[in-house]
Amino acid sequence: MNDRVMTDDQLAPLYVALGLMVHTASQVEFAAEYTGVWLTRSETEANKLKGKTINSLCDLVVSYARSSSYLTPSMLAALDAITRDIRDGMEHRNAYVHGYWAEPDGVLSAMNSRAYEKEPTGFRVKPLSVEHLDQLSEELAELGERMLTWLLRAMVLKDPDMPNKIPDWKPDTAPPYPDVPAH
Numbered sequence: 001m002n003d004r005v006m007t008d009d010q011l012a013p014l015y016v017a018l019g020l021m022v023h024t025a026s027q028v029e030f031a032a033e034y035t036g037v038w039l040t041r042s043e044t045e046a047n048k049l050k051g052k053t054i055n056s057l058c059d060l061v062v063s064y065a066r067s068s069s070y071l072t073p074s075m076l077a078a079l080d081a082i083t084r085d086i087r088d089g090m091e092h093r094n095a096y097v098h099g100y101w102a103e104p105d106g107v108l109s110a111m112n113s114r115a116y117e118k119e120p121t122g123f124r125v126k127p128l129s130v131e132h133l134d135q136l137s138e139e140l141a142e143l144g145e146r147m148l149t150w151l152l153r154a155m156v157l158k159d160p161d162m163p164n165k166i167p168d169w170k171p172d173t174a175p176p177y178p179d180v181p182a183h
Contacts, residue, residue, distance in 0.1 A: 017133035024140040031147040039064035058083040073180040
């Protein structure tokens with residue numbers, strides 16, 4: 001049985017967009033893992049990061065950050081927000097990567113099963129188009145940049161003289177993270 005109505009030539013741009021999105025998602029995973037490695041205090045901690053899914057990786061990064069005395073509450077809050085957004089973005093990635101592509105009602109969609117507590121129908125159906133995939137690629141690229149910006153800020157907090165040690169260091173021009181009220 002073939003549920004496809006679109007031809008391979010019509011699907012080719014989708015395959016390209018999917019490949020770009022998957023590549024961009026791998027950059028986000030690398031940024032998260034590299035951040036975790038930088039936060040570790042031992043080879044044992046660094047080895048725990050290897051091969052983790054993004055959710056487990058984010059858990060470890062946040063845990064390692066919380067044990068770093070030089071990080072401010074606003075930095076920790078920013079990391080919480082970044083890792084939450086990374087989890088969401090990668091969940092969207094998973095819908096396309098792990099979904100079965102079909103054209104119910106003539107609309108190309110990626111479909112996969114979901115736990116009933118997450119999706120009442122038991123299935124997640126995401127419309128599939130070059131525009132959807134390109135938008136997700138842009139969102140993932142932004143998440144990778146946010147993670148790397150956070151990492152650079154953490155590095156400077158740990159070693160305030162770091163910018164003077166690296167030739168052609170460019171100053172951080174991103175907006176500062178908001179202060180976190182004391183409890």
